[in-house]
Amino acid sequence: MEAKKQIAFVEYFENEWLNSHNTWYENIQHFTPSTNDGLESFNKIIKDEDTYRERIPLSRFRIITFETVKQWSSQYKHKLKQYIQTPSITLDIWTKGYQWAKSDKSVISMNHGYTVEYYAPADDEFKISNNDIDTINTMKWNTFDQYRKRAFNVWYIKMQNDPTNWMKGICNCPAFFKCYVCKHVAGVSIRLKFCKPPPAAKDIPIGHKRKRG
Incomplete structure (x- = not known):
């Protein structure tokens, strides 16, 4: 029974994640941050510059989120913030x-x-x-x-x-x-x-x- 389950899982994984959806793995798109790294970098900015690491009600956080996104959009539009196009070499x-x-x-x-x-x-x-x-x-x-x-x-x-x-x-x-x-x-x-x-x-x-x- 255990062997059949293993074979079934391998067949599922091959069909679903190798043949059908094969662009899910780390670094499929070069020079773009992985999902986790991207979210973590923005998470720090939100805490340091917007919520100041305070625990706030969800309703208030929703308002801050919209204000933050609007502010970021304006900063990138006017080149106050820029996307890094090339990696830095230490x-x-x-x-x-x-x-x-x-x-x-x-x-x-x-x-x-x-x-x-x-x-x-x-x-x-x-x-x-x-x-x-x-x-x-x-x-x-x-x-x-x-x-x-x-x-x-x-x-x-x-x-x-x-x-x-x-x-x-x-x-x-x-x-x-x-x-x-x-x-x-x-x-x-x-x-x-x-x-x-x-x-x-x-x-x-x-x-x-x-x-x-």
Whole structure:
């Protein structure tokens, strides 16, 4: 009975969330905040600037909500507030990107004219095979353990051939999903001479991490 329930759930999940509604996962739309991150950022603003962290009746909160939305609309309309179009790169990311660029990791590239795909080994590996790339592109795994081992074995970086747009590069690593920039995008761009890291990024010896603070 338990086995039948598991099979039924897998069939339901595949039909409903892989075949019918397959755009539900994190980072389906690049360079846009995830729902949770977006709500949390606005939640802090509402508490700090509008309700002042007071517990107020629902009727009063409704009035404040309409006033807040009207105020935000006016601020964005008159450029008093602006949407961030490109991610900011911290010194820590620059440092990690520079060290990654200077490492001995072998990167396989595939040119598609306007864009180029780069495949790089993850963790402590230095080389990957065409079979590893094929596994990532075709998503060849039948169990969760296979997914855990194979899906994070190769990092996929996609860049435009235009050096001025290197910050629009994307990667499939977890760090990119959070910040929309990562050491792999920065590292590939450094190798291609699309950008130059700040001098401070080179202060840390290769193989060492920058201390927090």
